[in-house]
Amino acid sequence: MPGFSANELSSYLIIGAIVFTLGLFTVLTRRNAISVLMGVELILNSANINYVAFSHFGSGNADGQIYAIFVIMLAAAEAAVGLAIVLAIFQIFHTIDVEAVRRLESRLIFGFWIADFGLNRKSKI
Numbered sequence: 001m002p003g004f005s006a007n008e009l010s011s012y013l014i015i016g017a018i019v020f021t022l023g024l025f026t027v028l029t030r031r032n033a034i035s036v037l038m039g040v041e042l043i044l045n046s047a048n049i050n051y052v053a054f055s056h057f058g059s060g061n062a063d064g065q066i067y068a069i070f071v072i073m074l075a076a077a078e079a080a081v082g083l084a085i086v087l088a089i090f091q092i093f094h095t096i097d098v099e100a101v102r103r104l105e106s107r108l109i110f111g112f113w114i115a116d117f118g119l120n121r122k123s124k125i
Contacts, residue, residue: 012053020046033089033096037082044075 023042030036048068055064090096 009053009057012049016046016049016053019049031097031099033086033098036098037079040078041075044071047071
């Protein structure tokens, strides 16, 4: 492909921008919580591409690789916490659809359902 060379910084930045755009598109358009988490992972991976590319073409030292390792650890922790939240939401609402969870009438506050106390119903006085 003309214009793309493994020896140019712009090639890596273009790939990072494409991966970031795909991740952002996934986060903004998907209704499934697992897909949203996958989009966040793509965004973090695009940052890793940029870290390593700037490290290689900039100073030539291993700073970018070290930052990328920290981002990978952050992504692993984010995935673990995110999946735990998704599993908790699935146990309560029986769906992982982000929009369906937002539209549900009953809201969970402090571990109690508001609907159980009748706080979301209008009184008939």
